[in-house]
Amino acid sequence: MHTHEARLKALREELARRGLAGFVVPISDEHLSEYVGAYAQRLAWLTGFGGSAGTVAVLAEKAAIFVDGRYTLQVRDQVDGRLYEYRSVPQDSLADWLAENAGAGAKVAYDPWLHTQPWAKAVATRLAKAGAELVAVEDNPLDAVWQDRPAPSPAPAFLQDESLAGRSSADKRAAIGEWLKAEGLDAVVISALDSVAWVLNVRGSDVERTPVALSYLTVLADGTADWFIAPDKVPAEVATALGNAVRVRPSDNFAAALAELSGKRVATDPARSVAAIFAALEAAGAQVVPLPDPAVLPKAxxxxxxxxxxxxxxxxxxxxxxxxxxxxxxxxxxxxxxxxxxxxxxxxxxxxxxxxxxxxxxxxxxxxxxxxxxxxxxxxxxxxxxxxxxxxxxxxxxxxxxxxxxxxxxxxxxxxxxxxxxxxxxxxxxxxxxxxxxxxxxxxxxxxxxxxxxxxxxxxxxxxxxxxxxxxxxxxxxxxxxxxxxxxxxxxxxxxxxxxxxxxxxxxxxxxxxxxxxxxxxxxxxxxxxxxxxxxxxxxxxxxxxxxxxxxxxxxxxxxxxxxxxxxxxxxxxxxxxxxxxxxxxxxxxxxxxxxxxxx
Missing domain, CATH: 3.90.230.10 (Creatinase/methionine aminopeptidase superfamily)
Structure with a gap:
């Protein structure tokens, strides 16, 4: 049995242990980045596919890989057609494939830290019509069988000089604060890595080819912010430049810290934030307002x-x-x-x-x-x-x-x-x-x-x-x-x-x-x-x-x-x-x- 066949078998055995009929594996990380760090290259590890966009659906007896027209040839070179059906998007629908193949009563799982809420709702609706169910997992079953999975990058964040950025972080955060007030909001949760980097005028080397640092940002209406990042990734000069208005907090605490927004009106972008963030805010009793990430247009x-x-x-x-x-x-x-x-x-x-x-x-x-x-x-x-x-x-x-x-x-x-x-x-x-x-x-x-x-x-x-x-x-x-x-x-x-x-x-x-x-x-x-x-x-x-x-x-x-x-x-x-x-x-x-x- 070759490597990728053995990995697919191990994942299926893990799904069976959990009573799951299937699992969806995207090329994604917790920030929905296009290019992801080695620790998040789950689809490449499972299948051998080296493209930057694609999704795999794994069921007990069948599996399929969905890619767009850029990768029609590449996927056939890199992914074993005996293990995976080749599917083209947008012509082929992953939700339709799951509904047609999973069977009534099947529980198909997804990792809510790797997909958007609109995606989860659309797939859940399609599966429900076929008598199947989409369920969120607390921990990723593929990670459980990926024995030598790399750790996230420990590289420090660094400053983007204001002479190159053209605006101070304080100015950008103040503008976001004014936008929040105008919209009648208390806070915005920003999880897209390039948006976090742009707002704070920081960069990093945590993701190949994109100079960003793995972190999340919550900006409040007064222009202050909570930056969730591994503390040892923030050198003194970065903390000093950001000042007291940016509170550096451990990234491990991010999900739990969303509970602090209980009773608040909180914006987050459904296209750029994972479903787990929406779920955590809703569970905390926050009023979630789906709005575009306020950094996107000024950054562009x-x-x-x-x-x-x-x-x-x-x-x-x-x-x-x-x-x-x-x-x-x-x-x-x-x-x-x-x-x-x-x-x-x-x-x-x-x-x-x-x-x-x-x-x-x-x-x-x-x-x-x-x-x-x-x-x-x-x-x-x-x-x-x-x-x-x-x-x-x-x-x-x-x-x-x-x-x-x-x-x-x-x-x-x-x-x-x-x-x-x-x-x-x-x-x-x-x-x-x-x-x-x-x-x-x-x-x-x-x-x-x-x-x-x-x-x-x-x-x-x-x-x-x-x-x-x-x-x-x-x-x-x-x-x-x-x-x-x-x-x-x-x-x-x-x-x-x-x-x-x-x-x-x-x-x-x-x-x-x-x-x-x-x-x-x-x-x-x-x-x-x-x-x-x-x-x-x-x-x-x-x-x-x-x-x-x-x-x-x-x-x-x-x-x-x-x-x-x-x-x-x-x-x-x-x-x-x-x-x-x-x-x-x-x-x-x-x-x-x-x-x-x-x-x-």
């Missing part, structure tokens, strides 16, 4: 200091990526570079560029058919050489104290010319990228209203891509930050109905993926800014491109570009040279950059 709309920081981080990051692309142009065709060594070389260029604290996500380094796996993560088993005359896709980013970056470049590994089909697909993706980059739009426009701009040229050829076009990005915080998104309007796609506001940063990343052959994506980050248009009526907005690195002209079919699109590309490349060239001290790299950015 960057202030002048944060925008200046992003520009500085993007300039350094653009130089690192440009050095890498030069290195790749020299070494790629020699049959000496593989996906792992390419990703390592890119990270080393970022480290050499200064002040890199972490990558912002695991680098997607995909050669040929691996590039068609949207959220591919290279391993020793899947590692491929960058073969001559192939497409190579690299999606990467860095965490710097002054900004978070995310860039995708698709490169043709020569020496021969790229095939006409590849050039056609790449150019259609690029045209969509440009269409979005140059669009002006009235205030009040949502991301879903702009999504078609990026897809239109693919659609004309009967092609599309199975991911969103853009996600929000934080300031030395989450590389995927809400509430803004650019995506098709579809059930479950949170953020597409959030209007875009000045100061928001998003990605612009249309793509195309030919299964088994190659993947294409062109991604820059953009900033929402106000626009002045002669004769305009009302308030208008547009995007300023932040990311600065060459786009591979070897993949472009120039005849497919309009004069305006050519002008955009030439102007973009001129800006890349202006910002990046002075940072390239090696003559060969600078010469390469000038050639790579020469007008089309």
């Amino acid at each position: 709309t960057k202030n002048a200091a944060e925008i200046a920081g992003h520009d500085a981080a993007q300039a350094r990051d653009g130089a690192a990526v440009s050095r890498f692309l030069h290195w790749l142009g020299v070494n790629g065709p020699k049959c000496m570079v593989d996906e792992i060594s390419a990703a390592a070389q890119l990270e080393s260029f970022r480290q050499a560029g200064g002040d890199l604290r972490d990558l912002s996500f695991d680098t997607i380094s995909g050669s040929g058919p691996n590039g068609a796996i949207v959220h591919y993560r290279v391993s020793e088993e899947t590692n491929r050489l960058l073969a001559p005359n192939s497409v190579y896709l690299v999606d990467s980013g860095g965490q710097y104290p002054d900004g978070t970056t995310d860039i995708t470049r698709t490169v043709w590994i020569g020496p021969d010319e790229a095939p006409a089909e590849v050039k056609d697909r790449f150019t259609r993706v690029l045209k969509g990228h440009i269409a979005l980059a140059v669009q002006t739009f009235p205030a009040g426009t949502t991301g879903s209203q702009l999504d078609t701009l990026a897809r239109q040229f693919l659609w004309q050829a009967g092609l599309d891509y199975a991911h969103g076009t853009g996600h929000g990005v934080g300031s030395f915080l989450s590389v995927h930050e809400g509430p803004q998104r650019i995506a098709k309007p579809r059930g479950g796609q949170a953020g597409t109905e959030q209007e875009l506001l000045p100061g928001m940063i998003l990605s612009n990343e249309p793509g195309y993926y030919k299964t088994g052959e190659y993947g294409i994506r062109v991604e820059n980050l953009v900033l929402v800014e106000r626009r002045e248009i002669p004769g305009m009526e009302g308030e208008w907005l547009g995007f300023r491109t932040l990311t600065l690195a060459p786009i591979d002209k070897a993949l472009i079919a120039p005849d497919l570009l309009t004069p305006a699109e050519r002008a955009w590309l030439d102007a973009y490349h001129a800006q890349v040279v202006q910002v990046v060239a002075p940072q390239l001290h090696e003559a060969a790299a600078r010469t390469w950059l000038e050639e790579a950015c020469r007008p089309l």
